[in-house]
Amino acid sequence: MTIPYGRQSINEQDIEAVVEVLRGDWLTIGPKVGEFERAIATVATTPDAAVVNSGTSALHAAYAALGVKAGDEVITTPLTFVATAATAIAEGATVTFADIQPDTGNLDPEAVAALISDRTAVVAAVDYAGHPAELDALLEIAHGSGALLLEDAAHAIGSLSRGREVGSIADVTAFSFFPTKNMTSGEGGAVVSPDAALVERARRFRSHGLVRDPAELRYPDEGPWHQEVQSFGLNYRLPDVLCALGLNQLSRLADFKRKRTAVFERYAAGLADLDLLTLPTKRDEVDPMWHLYPVRVGDGQRRRVFDFLRENGVLVQVNYIPAYWHPVFEDLGYQRGQCPVAEQYYREEISLPMYADLASDDQDRVIELLHTALS
Numbered sequence: 001m002t003i004p005y006g007r008q009s010i011n012e013q014d015i016e017a018v019v020e021v022l023r024g025d026w027l028t029i030g031p032k033v034g035e036f037e038r039a040i041a042t043v044a045t046t047p048d049a050a051v052v053n054s055g056t057s058a059l060h061a062a063y064a065a066l067g068v069k070a071g072d073e074v075i076t077t078p079l080t081f082v083a084t085a086a087t088a089i090a091e092g093a094t095v096t097f098a099d100i101q102p103d104t105g106n107l108d109p110e111a112v113a114a115l116i117s118d119r120t121a122v123v124a125a126v127d128y129a130g131h132p133a134e135l136d137a138l139l140e141i142a143h144g145s146g147a148l149l150l151e152d153a154a155h156a157i158g159s160l161s162r163g164r165e166v167g168s169i170a171d172v173t174a175f176s177f178f179p180t181k182n183m184t185s186g187e188g189g190a191v192v193s194p195d196a197a198l199v200e201r202a203r204r205f206r207s208h209g210l211v212r213d214p215a216e217l218r219y220p221d222e223g224p225w226h227q228e229v230q231s232f233g234l235n236y237r238l239p240d241v242l243c244a245l246g247l248n249q250l251s252r253l254a255d256f257k258r259k260r261t262a263v264f265e266r267y268a269a270g271l272a273d274l275d276l277l278t279l280p281t282k283r284d285e286v287d288p289m290w291h292l293y294p295v296r297v298g299d300g301q302r303r304r305v306f307d308f309l310r311e312n313g314v315l316v317q318v319n320y321i322p323a324y325w326h327p328v329f330e331d332l333g334y335q336r337g338q339c340p341v342a343e344q345y346y347r348e349e350i351s352l353p354m355y356a357d358l359a360s361d362d363q364d365r366v367i368e369l370l371h372t373a374l375s
């Protein structure tokens with residue numbers, strides 16, 4: 001039996017919710033879309049939410065809604081999945097990578113402050129592993145320079161920072177509902193913001209930029225069939241079938257959080273005696289919903305420990321290769337060495353199994369194997 005690093009938790013209610021939609025009239029663009037959006041807005045404590053068909057689409061729609069355009073600079077972290085940067089580039093931006101803080105793996109506000117200029121349109125932070133970034137400091141730095149803060153909270157729906165829900169703090173926040181994430185809709189994502197108009201722009205982007213409201217049409221007398229594209233968009237719609245799954249998953253979020261917290265605490269207790277391991281930090285001001293359990297293995301031992309765990313059926317992962325190490329960035333002239341803290345983090349990191357239904361026996365096996373590998 002193998003133990004994955006992450007997986008979904010699907011119960012009978014999730015299945016029934018999907019089947020009910022399949023028996024109905026709307027596979028997509030139906031009532032579940034709005035229901036799911038209202039439920040996400042409630043969880044994020046925002047006035048509105050726009051659901052889309054992946055976390056990547058959420059980031060793309062968020063950059064578009066912020067008005068990112070050719071020639072703008074976006075400053076982001078290299079310790080992320082490449083989509084955080086790739087979607088900015090898709091809107092024509094130039095991406096600059098700022099280094100991270102070694103304890104949380106999150107974007108370092110001081111590194112951002114050193115790089116930001118009047119060319120910078122957006123600072124894009126990632127809540128690495130579910131631990132919220134230093135959002136207040138980043139907001140101050142971004143706004144002080146006329147830029148906006150995008151939060152890639154693909155890992156962090158359900159997390160709090162200074163008592164506030166992730167999604168309600170940054171200018172715009174993107175969620176992912178991929179199966180390994182804190183909750184899932186199979187594929188899926190959402191854009192939330194304290195600014196309802198920004199969410200509306202993201203919603204328009206996910207549906208080709210189409211405008212139907214007669215009050216907003218440039219040619220309102222064209223006929224009852226008329227709709228207009230006033231800005232370009234794409235088809236990033238999330239079908240009702242997946243919204244139904246997401247809705248039921250969202251109703252289980254508090255339970256998922258409790259279980260993920262218990263997994264976090266069991267690792268913290270079980271691995272504390274291993275000197276070669278650095279365990280993830282939780283800052284006092286945050287209440288994370290842990291998506292990953294990232295440990296750092298010292299003394300150049302990461303590869304050996306990784307291979308040992310994999311050979312023993314523990315399907316650990318490494319999150320992440322610094323984004324600018326990907327050949328596509330290398331080919332654009334990005335060089336290794338520009339963010340040394342992130343590169344060191346990458347060289348040492350292993351993501352241990354972390355998911356709501358991780359059995360205690362399986363977790364204990366992981367803890368035991370780490371003791372065997374490191375003693």
Ligand SMILES: Cc1ncc(COP(=O)(O)O)c(C=O)c1O
Nearest residue numbers: 054055056081083154176177178
């Ligand atoms: C930090 C981060 N950003 C963006 C994404 C993209 O999300 P998705 O896989 O739903 O497109 C992911 C997921 O892999 C992620 O981990």
